[in-house]
Amino acid sequence: GAGVSQTPSNKVTEKGKYVELRCDPISGHTALYWYRQSLGQGPEFLIYFQGTGAADDSGLPNDRFFAVRPEGSVSTLKIQRTERGDSAVYLCASSWGGGATDTQYFGPGTRLTVL
Amino acid sequence: GDSVTQMEGPVTLSEEAFLTINCTYTATGYPSLFWYVQYPGEGLQLLLKATKADDKGSNKGFEATYRKETTSFHLEKGSVQVSDSAVYFCALRSGGSNYKLTFGKGTLLTVNP
Numbered sequence: 191g192a193g194v195s196q197t198p199s200n201k202v203t204e205k206g207k208y209v210e211l212r213c214d215p216i217s218g219h220t221a222l223y224w225y226r227q228s229l230g231q232g233p234e235f236l237i238y239f240q241g242t243g244a245a246d247d248s249g250l251p252n253d254r255f256f257a258v259r260p261e262g263s264v265s266t267l268k269i270q271r272t273e274r275g276d277s278a279v280y281l282c283a284s285s286w287g288g289g290a291t292d293t294q295y296f297g298p299g300t301r302l303t304v305l
Numbered sequence: 306g307d308s309v310t311q312m313e314g315p316v317t318l319s320e321e322a323f324l325t326i327n328c329t330y331t332a333t334g335y336p337s338l339f340w341y342v343q344y345p346g347e348g349l350q351l352l353l354k355a356t357k358a359d360d361k362g363s364n365k366g367f368e369a370t371y372r373k374e375t376t377s378f379h380l381e382k383g384s385v386q387v388s389d390s391a392v393y394f395c396a397l398r399s400g401g402s403n404y405k406l407t408f409g410k411g412t413l414l415t416v417n418p
Contacts, residue, residue: 193348194348221404223404223405223406225406230410230411231410231411232309232394232396232408232409232410232411233349233394233406233408234408235405235406235407238404238405245404246404246405249405281348281349283349285404288404289404291337291356293351293354294351294406295351296341296348296349296350297348298346298347298348299348
């Protein structure tokens with residue numbers, strides 16, 4: 191079946207612009223996660239959704255970052271007033287539930303470059 | 306807080322060589338431990354996992370044993386193949402927030418024919 195998909199695969203923007211990154215989870219998965227992977231680093235947690243609500247947004251670096259999941263499926267990560275330091279690969283993952291035994295399945299990521 | 310330390314790369318081996326990638330962790334409680342792999346141009350994939358002390362995870366010839374006494378989860382494979390060339394990430398999920406994965410920095414493995 192279809193895995194987690196993310197669009198766009200690459201996004202180049204200018205400093206100060208607004209961007210939206212989209213994630214389509216595996217059908218039926220109630221849990222959705224966003225991670226950010228900077229060059230040479232492992233992924234870092236940003237936010238976790240259970241259904242439509244953000245159960246934990248403690249990893250969002252500041253208030254320029256926001257994510258939604260209005261119907262409990264597709265999620266959009268929104269970044270306002272982008273900065274060069276926001277350049278990274280943004281990964282989305284989904285799992286059946288949010289429990290400790292649930293495997294997280296990752297999408298291919300969106301590479302964001304802020305010029 | 307939770308953290309994962311894995312051996313620095315890159316690691317370059319010849320085909321059929323023995324592989325070890327070290328991973329140690331710091332976590333509250335009793336975490337679950339994972340190895341993820343990222344092949345070139347692909348997303349992260351779960352390679353194996355272990356959820357309690359002394360458990361051994363295994364998949365595709367790779368193994369790792371959850372060692373609570375040394376807080377380690379080293380990845381091993383007896384005979385690597387060119388197709389194993391990838392970036393390997395050690396990760397944990399702790400009981401306090403058991404939905405959140407904490408990753409190491411990753412180790413790039415290149416296997417030459």
